[in-house]
Amino acid sequence: MVTDNYEHSQIEAKWRDRWEREKVFEVETDPERRKYYVLEMFPYPSGDPHMGHVKNYVIGDVVARFFMRQGFQVLHPMGFDSFGLPAENAAIQHGIHPSVWTHEKISRMREVLKHLGISYDWRREVITCEPEYYRFTQWLFLQLYHNDLAYKREGNVNWCPSCATVLANEQVVDGMCERCGSEVTKKTLNQWYFRITQYAESLLEDMNMLGKWPERVLTMQRNWIGKSEGAQIQFFVPVLNRSITVFTTRPDTIFGATFFLLAPEHPLVDEIIAGTSYEKKVRSFRKRISRKSEIERITEGGEVEGMYIGKEAVNPLTGESIPIWIADYIIYEYGTGAVMAVPAHDERDCRFAKRFNLPIREVIKSHDEEKTEECFAGEGIMINSGQYNGLPSSKGKKSIISFLEQRGLGKSSVSYRLRDWLISRQRYWGAPIPIIYCDSCGEIPVPENDLPVLLPQEVDFSPGGPSPLARSESFTHISCPVCGGRAIRETDTMDTFVCSSWYFLRYCSPWTEDKPFHRADVDYWMPVDQYIGGVEHAILHLMYARFFTKVLYDLDFVGFREPFTNLFAQGMVNKDGAKMSKSRGNTVSPREIVESFGVDTVRVFILFAGPPELDMEWSERGVEGAYRFLNRFWRAIMQIVDLEVHDVFTDEKRLMELERDMHRTIAKVDRDIRERFHFNTAISAIMESLNQLNDYFRVLNEKGSSAEERSFLIRYARSLVSLFNPIAPHISEELWERLGGEELLAQHPWPSFDREKMIEDQVELVIQINGKVRSRISVTRGASEDHVLEASLRDEKVCNWLDGKQIAKKIFVPDKLLNIVVK
RNA sequence: GCGAGAGUGGCGGAACAGGCAGACGCGCUGGAUUUAGGAUCCAGUGGCUUCAAGCCGUGCGGGUUCAAAUCCCGCCUCUCGCACCA
Numbered sequence: 001m002v003t004d005n006y007e008h009s010q011i012e013a014k015w016r017d018r019w020e021r022e023k024v025f026e027v028e029t030d031p032e033r034r035k036y037y038v039l040e041m042f043p044y045p046s047g048d049p050h051m052g053h054v055k056n057y058v059i060g061d062v063v064a065r066f067f068m069r070q071g072f073q074v075l076h077p078m079g080f081d082s083f084g085l086p087a088e089n090a091a092i093q094h095g096i097h098p099s100v101w102t103h104e105k106i107s108r109m110r111e112v113l114k115h116l117g118i119s120y121d122w123r124r125e126v127i128t129c130e131p132e133y134y135r136f137t138q139w140l141f142l143q144l145y146h147n148d149l150a151y152k153r154e155g156n157v158n159w160c161p162s163c164a165t166v167l168a169n170e171q172v173v174d175g176m177c178e179r180c181g182s183e184v185t186k187k188t189l190n191q192w193y194f195r196i197t198q199y200a201e202s203l204l205e206d207m208n209m210l211g212k213w214p215e216r217v218l219t220m221q222r223n224w225i226g227k228s229e230g231a232q233i234q235f236f237v238p239v240l241n242r243s244i245t246v247f248t249t250r251p252d253t254i255f256g257a258t259f260f261l262l263a264p265e266h267p268l269v270d271e272i273i274a275g276t277s278y279e280k281k282v283r284s285f286r287k288r289i290s291r292k293s294e295i296e297r298i299t300e301g302g303e304v305e306g307m308y309i310g311k312e313a314v315n316p317l318t319g320e321s322i323p324i325w326i327a328d329y330i331i332y333e334y335g336t337g338a339v340m341a342v343p344a345h346d347e348r349d350c351r352f353a354k355r356f357n358l359p360i361r362e363v364i365k366s367h368d369e370e371k372t373e374e375c376f377a378g379e380g381i382m383i384n385s386g387q388y389n390g391l392p393s394s395k396g397k398k399s400i401i402s403f404l405e406q407r408g409l410g411k412s413s414v415s416y417r418l419r420d421w422l423i424s425r426q427r428y429w430g431a432p433i434p435i436i437y438c439d440s441c442g443e444i445p446v447p448e449n450d451l452p453v454l455l456p457q458e459v460d461f462s463p464g465g466p467s468p469l470a471r472s473e474s475f476t477h478i479s480c481p482v483c484g485g486r487a488i489r490e491t492d493t494m495d496t497f498v499c500s501s502w503y504f505l506r507y508c509s510p511w512t513e514d515k516p517f518h519r520a521d522v523d524y525w526m527p528v529d530q531y532i533g534g535v536e537h538a539i540l541h542l543m544y545a546r547f548f549t550k551v552l553y554d555l556d557f558v559g560f561r562e563p564f565t566n567l568f569a570q571g572m573v574n575k576d577g578a579k580m581s582k583s584r585g586n587t588v589s590p591r592e593i594v595e596s597f598g599v600d601t602v603r604v605f606i607l608f609a610g611p612p613e614l615d616m617e618w619s620e621r622g623v624e625g626a627y628r629f630l631n632r633f634w635r636a637i638m639q640i641v642d643l644e645v646h647d648v649f650t651d652e653k654r655l656m657e658l659e660r661d662m663h664r665t666i667a668k669v670d671r672d673i674r675e676r677f678h679f680n681t682a683i684s685a686i687m688e689s690l691n692q693l694n695d696y697f698r699v700l701n702e703k704g705s706s707a708e709e710r711s712f713l714i715r716y717a718r719s720l721v722s723l724f725n726p727i728a729p730h731i732s733e734e735l736w737e738r739l740g741g742e743e744l745l746a747q748h749p750w751p752s753f754d755r756e757k758m759i760e761d762q763v764e765l766v767i768q769i770n771g772k773v774r775s776r777i778s779v780t781r782g783a784s785e786d787h788v789l790e791a792s793l794r795d796e797k798v799c800n801w802l803d804g805k806q807i808a809k810k811i812f813v814p815d816k817l818l819n820i821v822v823k
Numbered sequence: 824g825c826g827a828g829a830g831u832g833g834c835g836g837a838a839c840a841g842g843c844a845g846a847c848g849c850g851c852u853g854g855a856u857u858u859a860g861g862a863u864c865c866a867g868u869g870g871c872u873u874c875a876a877g878c879c880g881u882g883c884g885g886g887u888u889c890a891a892a893u894c895c896c897g898c899c900u901c902u903c904g905c906a907c908c909a
Binding site for chain 1: 824835843846847850863889904907908909
């Protein structure tokens with residue numbers, strides 16, 4: 001029973017049920033209709049959603065509801081990214097099985113989310129830890145495997161001792177584990193990788209075909225991929241009787257190469273020092289370096305370390321012999337792991353040369369004569385470079401590369417900072433990697449028909465030792481699918497980012513059983529038109545998802561190369577100036593706030609606090625303010641619903657003003673939502689209209705209202721309620737019904753406006769004297785300069801300012817201002 | 824260090840293409856209503872100035888312009904990202 005007061009809980013429950021009963025948000029593939037796909041990053045089910053989630057979903061819901069009312073079929077799904085460590089830690093600490101823990105959390109979270117009344121098609125829910133889903137995560141792994149995009153190799157990897165697993169490069173932040181904050185160490189392990197580096201160029205290139213993405217996200221991805229163009233050059237090493245290739249972006253500085261550097265772990269180092277007195281020293285040097293954590297490297301002020309390893313390399317241009325050193329700042333995985341050191345023009349080489357007293361030879365002169373820095377890394381004119389003297393660096397680069405190319409000693413080359421994606425995790429709660437090792441057949445992919453490789457239920461979660469899967473006899477020991485002989489399963493599971501790299505495809509086709517998705521579904525719905533989430537995923541998730549999409553495109557499973565046309569990165573919700581977190585104890589529970597104020601209040605507060613891309617501050621007063629506004633809104637509309645008609649005159653002038661205001665408000669709200677995502681100004685426009693309305697009520701209270709006024713006000717109220725609907729869907733649906741709306745507002749067409757009706761006949765025009773506002777006059781729209789000048793000369797204030805002055809100049813902006821410049 | 828972004832009342836924030844700075848809201852002040860509080864309604868609310876008139880005012884300093892929060896140059900502060908990537 002809904003009373004005449006604004007009873008948020010009754011109203012919200014009523015419409016939530018109604019939308020569900022009438023399947024308002026359920027959509028089907030239908031190529032006849034225009035589609036729009038709105039997606040919010042799905043959550044890890046940690047329990048109750050927090051305010052950051054709510055903000056995310058509310059933004060998405062406004063967009064979804066807005067487009068729905070534009071006549072689009074809107075796909076707006078929700079699911080759970082439900083593999084991951086917290087579930088496993090719960091098992092270790094409280095003895096609850098990860099599956100049980102996760103499903104409990106999901107139910108709880110789903111309940112709260114449903115309570116928010118967001119326009120999800122819940123039938124399409126995706127849960128990544130269900131075999132029905134991870135079966136296809138494994139299937140996708142196999143596609144990558146068959147196309148040489150998934151491979152296993154030994155490598156020096158990031159290890160988080162606290163999580164007892166390896167981490168991808170992307171998951172190490174300032175030398176700390178992105179998840180738990182412990183210091184990351186290095187370990188040499190045999191691990192599975194995805195060959196994302198093969199897609200470095202298209203990940204970079206295809207950024208051009210994206211729609212609206214935040215510039216900073218693109219920049220971050222660009223930096224992460226880190227493309228640099230240069231050359232590979234061969235330096236002959238007499239002791240090996242062959243060449244070592246270096247990568248450099250500055251072939252024009254080759255005459256300044258005074259020593260040669262190798263990464264300490266470079267395998268050629270061993271060949272060079274074999275049987276020499278350096279063997280022992282190098283071994284202990286390597287040991288010392290590997291103990292040095294990333295943190296120490298950064299905090300020690302960049303003290304470089306290295307040592308001479310006893311042999312020489314030959315500069316292919318000068319024929320000069322230069323000593324070979326190893327240095328800790330040379331990264332084996334980048335470029336070729338070997339560098340020609342040019343201390344005069346590279347800061348790091350310079351530091352190294354100074355520390356170990358190596359010669360520094362200047363070969364580039366700055367264009368700017370004044371500049372005589374010790375280490376000049378810019379472009380300039382070549383000197384001390386034989387026949388190349390006098391050439392600018394850019395030309396020199398090209399000539400040197402072509403000289404080397406002709407002699408087969410080098411070529412132009414591109415390097416990327418991006419590394420292959422390490423996907424193995426030594427943990428239980430993830431999708432098992434579908435690989436089998438047979439004593440006689442070797443490494444065998446699990447046949448597609450045998451998928452999913454199910455996680456065993458009964459495993460030992462006690463901490464320490466190998467991962468729970470490795471300890472499970474029944475899981476590990478199987479017979480080879482090829483020869484039937486003895487075999488063991490891979491016991492690593494996949495990084496959860498693999499699961500989230502394709503979930504947006506599954507939403508399109510969630511009921512498909514024999515494959516991850518139907519092509520027709522995906523072709524209809526994809527790409528996601530608007531993706532919304534936190535900027536913290538700017539690199540990791542967004543790049544992995546882009547990578548997966550590109551692989552699927554190349555393998556002809558999908559017909560598009562980019563998954564997300566537009567991306568919106570929302571700001572955080574803070575409290576007391578800091579990020580809300582359990583450890584700080586400054587969290588606000590959405591569940592409780594919704595209980596006392598209602599969903600619509602929370603939505604209005606969040607959206608009104610500022611533009612959504614900015615961080616916002618949670619404020620109790622702000623919530624109350626939003627609540628008060630909803631009450632004010634309710635009362636005003638109800639006053640119109642209950643308006644009695646009297647036999648009185650109509651205030652035509654006020655009515656016209658209101659009419660104009662109505663069209664302006666529609667135009668503003670429409671634009672603010674559609675083009676700018678600035679819901680705060682959309683709400684303030686609605687508030688202004690409401691204030692207009694209240695002013696008018698005062699007139700009506702005095703004189704009573706005519707039938708004409710009542711019918712106009714109903715129309716006005718309807719458009720206001722209609723505009724408010726994507727922002728506060730429950731209250732607006734209720735008021736819509738009370739105003740006589742027959743169909744659901746959620747399915748009612750979005751209001752349109754008439755530009756003609758927005759125009760005023762009288763405009764207020766600003767009169768400036770010497771650029772300062774001195775007066776305002778009211779003139780008819782489109783008044784001429786002469787007319788305005790004449791009118792302003794009759795204005796007392798203007799006359800005072802002009803008294804005894806000469807008019808030197810006039811600037812006239814029609815319907816806006818007249819600036820009179822006097823001497 | 825490199826790169827990107829941002830600095831506007833007591834606060835969150837408006838000002839779409841150089842043209843009325845401070846919309847809208849919060850807070851605060853006064854008033855009405857009320858037994859009282861809350862809620863509600865009305866009025867006010869950038870600073871200086873005794874009122875009026877006026878002057879100053881968008882981080883700081885300069886510039887362009889009839890006119891600058893907005894454009895240009897220099898500086899300061901903050902936030903974020905990258906940080907031995909040859």
